[in-house]
Each structure stands twice: as structure tokens, then as C-alpha cells.
Amino acid sequence: MFELLGIPPQALFGQLLLGLINGAFYAMLSLGLAVIFGMLNVINFTHGAQYMMGAFAAWLLLGIFDVPFWASLVIAPIIVGLFGIVLEKLILKRIYHLDHLYGFLLTFGLALVIEGLFQWKWGSSGAPYPNPIPGGFNLGFMFLPTYRGFVVVAALVICLATWYGIERTKLGAYLRAATENPTLVRAFGINVPRLITLTYGLGVALAALAGVLAAPIQQVSALMGVNLVLIVFAVVVIGGMGSIMGSIVTGFGLGLVEGLTKVFYPPASNTVIFVVMALVLLIKPAGLFGQTK
């Protein structure tokens, strides 16, 4: 079969693995974006900067306090999540009653400020983060670096845990209900503003967690989230705004599509996701998993 297509299997599987890893990050980030959009009605364009902050937090924790990767996996998201909570309490909550455009502009501006500050302090060349699990497996048809395999599995676990938390728990039921009708949920005695703050903190922590996972693969740099947030935004649009399962499936799926494009027609690999987005918007404007309200 491979001979027929004229593609060596190593190249195909190598790109598929890369696609899967990229997809893992798309999925984790779009999940947070979808949850935040559902609850706050804000398209959180600060997401890429918060992902970058997660990676930086892990890098600084290692460099200054000698905190190992595995501890950073927990500590960094908490730190960045708390930063998100402060941001929501101080700034974001003032714009919920306004049009989406204002939320978009505000979070976009915040991202520029945050990324600018990091660039000013640490430059834009990037710093390496040591691989916590070096080595790999020879699968016969390809070589699998252990850490990359770990990232894919970890991302799947994180995504499914988030899905479970939202779809199958009591807190998740509050979240879903408050997404639909916050006024009524509040009239049942639930502190909805606090729920909103918590949701934003969790969404931001999820972005930071993805950032920590990305640190050993990519360089830790102030601008590492800039392009990613655009792709992730496209993923959320394709999956359907606010759809949880849609974000996960679309994230992994588009990572694979991108990987395959790199094999068969490399020049299109940077644009293929946006082509898919345009097609989906034409055919099913609410997204593949979205519901028209």
C-alpha cells in the first residue's frame, strides 16, 4: 500500500505522530476555550498567553527552586489559574453584559500585554526545558520518543477527565445549567458569579497545564502561544462553540489532518485547518458538534 502511494511508512507514521501530538495540544486548549466561552460568553484570546505562562512557570520553578517537572505539572497550572481568577475578578467581569467583540478585544489586548512583558523580561529567543523522560521505543515501523507518547496519553486523560467533570458530576450540572440560564440557576441559591470565576480559573489552568506539557517539546518562549491560539480558535469554531466533546474530537482530528497534509502536500499544511474552518462555516455554521440556538 505504501509503495502504491509512494510514501515511506516512517514518514507517514512520523507525521501522524506529530499530528497526534499537535492534536493533543489543540484538544486541551480548545477544551478550555470552549468551557470559558460557554460560561462567560467571552472568547478568551488570552489563552495562548496563559499557555505560555504555564510553560514559563514550569521553567522558572525548575531554574529558581529546582522544582521537578512532575511537581510543576500540578503547581504551574495552580499559579496560572490563580492569575486567571484575579484577571476575571478585576477586569473580565466588567464586560459580560457587552457584545462578544469587546471580550475578544480585551482578551486579545491582555495577551499582547502579557506576551510583551515576558518578551521584555526574557527575550524572544526561547529557552530549552530538559526532557523528563528521555529515550524511546523502536516500534519497528518508526521510533517513538517516550515523552511524546506520554503527552498524547496525558492529553487524552486530561480531556476525558474534563469531559467527565462537566457531563457527569454535580458541579458540571451547575456549570451546564448556568451556561443555559444563569439567572434561574442563581435564583435556586447558587452563587453564579463565583461559579463563573471558578470556570475561568479552571479553563486557564488547563491552558497552563498544556503549556507545561509543551515545555520539553518546544522551546519555552514568550511567543510560543501566539500562532497556537489562532489554530485553537479555528478548532473551536469547527467543533462548535461551547461543545466539550466537539473540542476534543476536533482537536485530535485536525492535528491528524494537519499531519497527513504534511505527508501528501506539505505546502498546504499551515493552511489546511483554516480551509476546513471555512468549509465547515459554509456547510454547518454552528460547527460539527454545535447546536443552533
Added chain:
Amino acid sequence: MAETLLKVAGLQAWYGESHILHGVDFEIRRGELVTLLGRNGAGKTTTLRSIMGILCKRTGSITFEGRETIGMTSDHIARLGIAYCPEERGIFSSLNVDENLRLPPVVKPGGLSIEEIYKLFPNLLERRHSQGTKLSGGEQQMLAIGRILRTGATLLLLDEPTEGLAPVIVQRIGEIIRQLKSRGFTILLVEQNFHFAATVADRHYVMEDGRVIDTVASSDVQQSIGKLQSYLGV
């Protein structure tokens, strides 16, 4: 005579720029079932929403068990023991029937158990795994009432529970409301359907143009029928 549970005095309320309530006064004693009657736009729903704290702008006084609630947020008011069943029912489509039923948190002891609620509404038990909004109108109404019985709230605000339902369902809802009263719930019912209201309530307050303009006891309904009909325009 039982103590006053809820007292509304000089209540004014606004939706944005439009002034809806112009000084509403009435009270409910513990264990009573009282209705607000009136034409469309008289301010009945707005009164319920004001009691629940859902409107942003309201002035005057609303005291519940002697506590002033006019400045409280709705989650705080709910936790005092007031529960609201909105006219549009407010069933959540992203929750199944059971999740809808368990959504409102228990705020006080003394509410019904899930088993008791399912016993009261056997249809809901059968369909407990269905999406909330897939139920028929009558079932959705039962779900909307059922879910506020678990919380331990002592005052129930029911906004037109019979609207748009078939007569046999209206009758069933009437039975349930009477059962709830006999269990000791205090109920404020908004109704357009006067004949329904007359069969369940102790007292009727008539509203017009954002004020309560008259009170009729259920025992006097027969004598006052002409007057009531002219108020309600039926």
C-alpha cells in the same frame, strides 16, 4: 391566625427604563395559598421576580420571616427559603430529568425526598434519563414544580403553572398544589385562569397597572364574581 411569612410594601420595580410596579402592597401568612390575579401586563410576573431578587432595580420593602430582602441578590434570597417556578418553566436542555430535579441545592431541612417527588410525579420517574426539554409540556411543568420541593424552601412562587396545558393536566396540577398546601407549604400563585385559581386558593389579590387594587377571599368569590370578571376582562 398564623404569622405573616412574606410582606410586600410599596414595591416598585423597573425593567431597564420602563417602570412596571408602582407600589405593590400585600402579605402572605404561613401556610396560606394566595393568588395574584390580573390581566396581561398587570405586573404579576414582575412581582414574583422582584420577590426572588431577579430584577436589578427595585425599591420599597419585601420582608420574609421578618428579614428585609430588597437589597439581597437572588442566590441569597433563595437560601432564606423562597423557591421560584418560572412561567417558561426553565427546564435545562443540557441536563436530564434527574439532573434537573437535583439541581437546586437543599437550603433548609424539611424538603421532600427524591423518592417522594417521584411518587408525586410517577411520569418523571419513568423518564428520568430523558433530556429535560424532551418531556411534554405537562411533564416539564411537573418537573419545574418537583425540583423546588426538595430544597426545603417554605415559600413557593408559582408563575402560571397551568398555562398552555390540557384540562386533565390542569386538574392534576391543581391536585398537586392542594397536596403541597396540606403539607404546609406557603404558596404564591400567579394565574390567568381564574376558575383554576378559585378552586385552590385561600385569597386572591387583584393587580392592575403595577398595583394591588383589591383582595377577595375565596369564600366571597361567588358574591364578587361580577367584580372579578370586570377586573380580569373576561
